[in-house]
Amino acid sequence: MLKRLALVAIGVALAAPCTADAQSLGERLKRRAEEAAKRAAEQRVADKAADATNAAMDKAENTVKCAASDKKCAEDAKKAGKAVETTTTEAGEVSAAGGGASASLAASGGASSAAKPGEGAWVNYDFVPGNRPIFVDDFAKDNVGDFPRRLELIDGNVEVAELKAGGRLLRVTSYPARFTIQLPEVLPERFTIEFDATPGYGSNWTIFRFAEKAAHDVRFRYYGNKGNAGVFGGNHQAGTQTPFKLGEDELYHGRIMADGKYVKVYMNDARVANIPNADLGRSKTITIEIPGHADHPAFIGNFSIMAGGKKLYDALAESGRVATQGIYFDTGSDRVRPESSPTLKEIAAMLKEHDDLKLTIEGHTDNVGAAPSNLALSQKRAEAVKATLVSTYGVSADRLTAKGMGQTKPVGNNASPEGRQQNRRVELVKM
Secondary structure (H helix, E strand, O other), rough: HHHHHHHHHHHHHHHOOOOOHHHHHHHHEEEEEHHHHHHHHHHHHHHHHHHHHHHHHHHHHHHHEEEEOOHHHHHHHHHHEEEEEEEOOOOOOOOOOOHHHHHHHHHOOOOOOOOOOOHHHHHOOOOOOOOEEEEEEOOOOOOOOOOOOOOEEEEEEEEEEEEOOOOEEEEEEEOOOOEEEOOOOOOOOOOEEEEEEOOOOOOEEEEEOOOOOOOEEEEEEEEOOEEEEEEEOEEEEEEEEEEEEEEOOOEEEEEEEEEEEEEEEEEEEEEEEOOOOOOOOOOOEEEEEEEEEEOEEEEEEEEEHHHHOOHHHHHHHHHHEEEEEEEEEEOOOOOEHHHHHHHHHHHHHHHHHHOOOEEEEEEEEEOOHHHHHHHHHHHHHHHHHHHHHHHHOOOOOHHEEEEEEEOOOOOOOOOOHHHHHHHEEEEEEEO
16 A cells, blocks of 8 residues: 555656646655655554564463462363463462562572572672552553553553563653652652663663752663663762673663662662762652663563661660561562672671570561461561571571561551552561
């Protein structure tokens, strides 16, 4: 049809009287035909990208994850004509502390996924998440292909996509795309942000802005086969490249930790910015700009925005117990992830500074999955925390007791992502 349109346009130009108006008309028709052909070519590129994503979605939608012990789940899936993928825990259960973002990174084959706390790059790693969830979303309740209900779109093409490894992220196919996270409160002076993302289209920045007319923002990108991130604006161009290589389409875990004007920025296990005088501002809106393209989509999601808290010992001395979100586990496993290093290090230091202090380590879960499985897993995780403190950080075993609580003592509403995040925790209780 497009060829025919082009030929018709050229034919009209040749058959018409040779006047300036006729020539002008012919040129306009020819130009329109060329533009139509160009649009069609662009659409074909977009269709190919969509086809690839849809194929992955179709596969994911026709696969049900079932715990190895959950025979009913497997039977129901087979009756529905769907494939069964066996997991080591109940479907949907994430972790006793921390969100699903780090687990997603491990599933994607992140370079640090095999490391242990306190080893290698994690020795000097110092990110500690806040202890109170402000906004948490993994798009689990959104329809694939839709824009998430809890975000607000400014411009661009953005939709929820299912990952081959499980979980969901936003798929961005325009440059730039911008959307906002509307918070229930103004960001506090101390806050942390975690997310998963791919670097996006070319060497363009993914930008986080925290207030209108703020002097500085935080940026992430792919540059020179590595990650690059930092604080930018005004006189600040403060960012460095990662020591590790990063693929142009590789999922990375981004983190921001702010305490007043002191801001630190991380990509995976590397701190790439350490700025004592950044003016990010504070508001109830976080604006995110991410570069995507029809033939090179960008992905972002697994947002966890937390309010900072007191030092562990101060909170423990005040109430006799303290909850931490800073101990991470692989999904459905008692393996303590290396990102837990700073929190474990703080616990060990607290015990060494206070010789008479003894602790019960309690593992808690949300209510997703079967209660007996959650109880058993929380016990294993509490024991794994104790074992790591003893073997890696030199804490005496007789000063620690491990106890799994499962989903029996929620502190948040399990009906909301923030409540479930708050319930997935490790608590330290003074004995």
